[in-house]
Amino acid sequence: MVSRSVKLGGTASDITVAPVAHGLMMMTWTPNPVSDEQAFESIKAGVDALPPGTKAFLNSGEFYAMDRGTGNLELLSRFFAKYPDYADKTFLSVKGGVPNLVPDGSMDSLRASVDNIQKVLGPNKKLDLFEPARIDRNTPVETIMNNLATLVKEGKFFHIGLSECNANTLRKANAVYPVTAAEIEVSPWSYDDNQKAVIEVARELNITVVAYSPLGRGYLTGQIKTARDLPENDVRIHLTRFKEENLKANWAIVEGLKAIAEKKGITAAQLCIAWVASLGPHMLPLPGSSKSSRTLENLKAGSIELTPEESKAIHEVITANPTIGDRYYGSDEKAFLWG
Template sequence: MVSQSIKLGGTAAGISVGRVAHGLMMMTWRPNPASGPVSDEQAFEAIKAGVDALPAGTKMFLNSAEFYDNNWGPTNLQLLNRFFTKYPKYADRTFLSVKGGMRGKPPHITPDASLDYLRSSIDNILKELGPNKKVDLFEPARIDRNLPIETIMNNLVTLLEEGKFSHIGLSECNATTLRKAHAVYPVTAAEIEVSAWEYGENQKAVIAAGTELNISVLAYSPLGQGFLTGQFKSAADIPQGDARAGLDRFQEQNLRANVGIVEGLTSIADKKGVPASQLCIAWVASLGPTVIPLPGSSKASRTLENLQGGEVKLTEEELNAIGSVLAANPVAGDRYWGKHVDLHLWG
C-alpha cells in the first residue's frame, strides 16, 4: 500500500491520483520485438497491482496512446478495452490519458492538429478503447507547428465540448507554448521527458510554468529508458534487436561516459537503502509540486516498485549529492538518433 497522492492541474484540479503514474507503452511496444508480446494476464496484473495499492479516493494515472505498438497500431488501446471489459469496476479507479493526432507511420510521421484530423484520431481512440472506459485526458502527441497554438487549443476545446474527452493535455511542448495554450483554456497536464540524464533548460522552464499555473507535468522516462537502473554498463549489455542499441546515448563511447551518472546515483541510493530506480523517481518528483513521474512497466512487481519511489523522501543533503553527481557527469550523446532527425520535440 502507498500513501502519497497528488492533485491534478487545470480542469482536473479536484482529482487525486497516485504520486507516481503508470505508463503502458511497454505492454504493447517492445524495445526488443523478438521477446514477444506481454500476455493479457501479465499486463492486467500490472495495472491492477498499481490501482489496488492506492488508498480509497485516489485514482491510478494511466498513460496510453493511439499508436503504442511496434507497428504504430492501436494494440495498447485494444488491450485496455479487454482489461476494462474484464474489470469494469476499475474504470472509476483510473484516470486515463491518451495521445493521438499523429499522421503516418515511422519514419514519416507528422503532427496534425487540424480539427478534422484530431476528431478522426479521438474517434478512432474511442472505438478501439470500447464502451467501458472514457478518455479522461486527450493530448496531441506533438505540437503541430503549422498551426498557431491558439487554433490547436480551440480545436481541442471543440472536441471536449462534443464530449469526446474530459480534460486537455499537451505533449512535448515548450514553456512558451504551454503558457499561450493555458491562456486559451486551462491545460491539465504537459507530458515531457524528465530524468537525471534529461534535465535541461526546457524541462526547467516547463516545470516552472506548471508550478505557476497549476499544470501537472507528466515526467515520462524518469529512469532514462532503463539506463539509470544500472542494467547497461556497455553496449554489449543491450540485447540483440533491442531498439535502444540505435540510440545515440547508448552508443559505446557515450554509454561508457554516462555510466558515471549511474554509479553516483547508485551510491546515494545504497546509502539510503533504496533501489536506484526509486531514488531516480523520487528525485524527479522533487523537481516541482506539480511534477508526476511517469515510469512504464509491464510487470506487477515493477509497478509496485515504481510506486514506492513516490514514498521516498529525499533530504536536502541527498538532493545536493544528486546535484553534484549530475554536475560532475555531463550527459554524453543526443536524446534519440541525433540532431538530424526531426522528432517534433519542444514544439
Template sequence: MVSQTTKLGGTASDVTVGRVARARFPLAWLDDDDVEEDFNSWTPNPTPDEQAFEAIKTGIDALPKGAKMILNSAEFYAMDMGTGNLQLLNRFFSKYPEYADRTFVAVKGGVKDRAPDGSIEVLRASADNIQKALGTVKKLDLFQVARVDRRVPIEQLVQNLATLVKEGKCSHIGLSECNGDTLRKANAVYPITVAEIEVSPWSYDFQQKKVIAAATELNISVFAYSPLGKGFLTGQIKSPEDLAKGDIRGHMTRFKEENMKHNFALVDGLKAIATKKGITSAQLCLAWIISLGPTMVPLPGSSKATRALENLAAGDIVLTKEELKEISDLLAKHEVKGDRYFGMSDEQLHLWQ
C-alpha cells in the same frame, strides 16, 4: 499500500491521483528496468494479458481510497504503429469493469503520416479512433497532442482541443513535448491539465526547467516520461549487448557503446546515493523527479506486479536537502554524452515546439 497522492491540474484539479503513474501499461521498454525480458510496445512478443492485467490491478489496489491510477498511452503504441496498447486496455476494462472508475486514462494522438497534425478534422478522428480502441467500458479522460503542430497557431490548436471536450470526446486536454512559452500561451486559451515531457537525471536541461516552472505557476501537471533514462539509469544495461535484438534503443546515440561507458559514471553515482538511503536507483530517480515540483508525476513502466509496487513506493520517499544537493552536484559533474534520440535535431523530431 502507498500513501502519497496529488491533484491533477487544469480542469482536472478535483481529480486525486497517485504520485507515480503508469506508462504504456507494462508493454514499454521506455521506462522498464526488467532488461532480461522484452516487454516493448513495439515487439512481436508482448506481455501476456494476464501478466499485464495483474500489474495494472496491483498498482491500482495499492493506492489510497479515492485516488485514481494514471494510465498513459498513445494511439500509436504497437508494432504496426496502431492501437495495440489501447486494445489491451479494452480487454482489461472488459474483464475488470470495476476498475474503470479507479483510473485516469491519458492518451496521445493527433498524428497523421507520422507527423503532428493539429487540424480539428485529424484531432477529432484521432479521439474517435482512441475511444473505439478503448471500448465502451472506459471513456477517454484526457486527450493530448503527441507533438505540437507548428503549422497551426497554438491558440487555434487549443481551441480545436477544447472543441473535443465540448463534443464529449474527452474530459480534459494536454500537450506533449511543448516548451514553456507555448504552455503559457496554450493555458491562456483553455486550461491545460497536463504537459508531458521527458524528465530524468540524464534529461534535465533548460527546456525541462522552463516547462516545470510554467507548470508550477499555472498549476498544470507535468507527466515525466522516461524517468529511468529508458532503463539505463537503473544500472541493468551496461553495454549494447544487454539490449535484445531489434531493441530500438540500439539506434539511440546515448546507447552507443562509447557513450554508454561514459554515461555509466552517472549510473554509479546514483546507485551510491540510493544504496546509502536503502532504496533502489529507480526509486531514487522517481523520488527526485517528484521533488522538482508539486505538479510532477513520473511515468515509469513496469511489466511485473512487484516492479509496479516498487515504483509506486517511490511516491512516499522523501529526499533530504543534503541528498538533493548530492544529486545536483552529481548531475553537474557528469555531462551526458549523446542526444535524446537518433542524432536528429529537436526541430526535426518536433520537440520543444
C-alpha cells in the same frame, strides 16, 4: 503503502492520482509483448495499492505497437472488458494526433484520432485526457487548443494535455483553455533548461508535469551497460544515447546515483523517481512497467522523501557528469521536440 498523492491541474484539479503514474508503452511497443495476464496484473497491482478516492494515472498512445498501430489500446480494451469496475479507479491519458508519426493539429486530424482511440477502447472506459503526441509547428498553438476545446465541449474526452511542448507554448496554450498536464521527459540525465522552464511555468499555472522516462529509459537503473543488453529490435537501439560509446561515457552518472541509492537503502530506480517527484508538488513521474512487482516498486518511490543532503548529492552527480548524446535521433526537430 501510498502516503502521498498528486492533485491534477487545469480542469482536472478535483482529481487525486497516485504519486507515480503508470506507463504502458513497453507492454506492446516491443518485439516481445507481455501476455494479457501479466499486463493486467501489473495494472491491477497499482490500482489495488491505492486508498479510496485516489486514481491510478495510466498513460497510453494510439501508436504504441511495433507496427505503430493500436495494440496498446486494444490491450486496455480487453482489460476494461474483463475488469469493468476498474474504469472509475483509473485516469487514462492517451497520446495521438500524429498520423504517420507526423504532428497534425488540424481539427480533422484531432477528431479522427480521438474517435479512433475511443472506438478501440470500447464501451467500458471513456478517454479522460487526450494530448497531441507532438506539437504541430505548422499550426498556431491557439488553433490547436481551440480545436481540442471544441472536442472537449462535444464530450469526446474530459481534459487536455500537451506533450513535448516548450514553456512558451504551454503558456500560450493555457491562455486559450486550461491545460491539465504537460508530458515531458525528466530524469537525472534529462534535466536541462527546457525541462526547468516547463516545470516552472507549469507550477505557476497549476499544470501537472507528467515526467516520462524518469529512469532514462531503463539506463539509470544500471541494468543496461552495453547495447548488447537490449533485446533484439528494441526501439532504444535507434536512440543516440544508447550508442555504445555514449552508454560508456554516461556510466559515471549511473554509478553516482547507485551509490546514493545504496546508502539510503533503496534502488537506483526508486531514487530517480523520488528525485523527479521532489522537483515540485505538481510533478508526476511516469515510469513504465510490465510487471506487478515493478509497478509496486515504482509506486513506493513516490512516497520516498529525499533529505536536503541527498538532493544536493544528486545535483552534484548531474552537474559533474553532463549527459553525452541527445534524447532521440540527433536533432530536436527530427523528433519534433520542444514544440
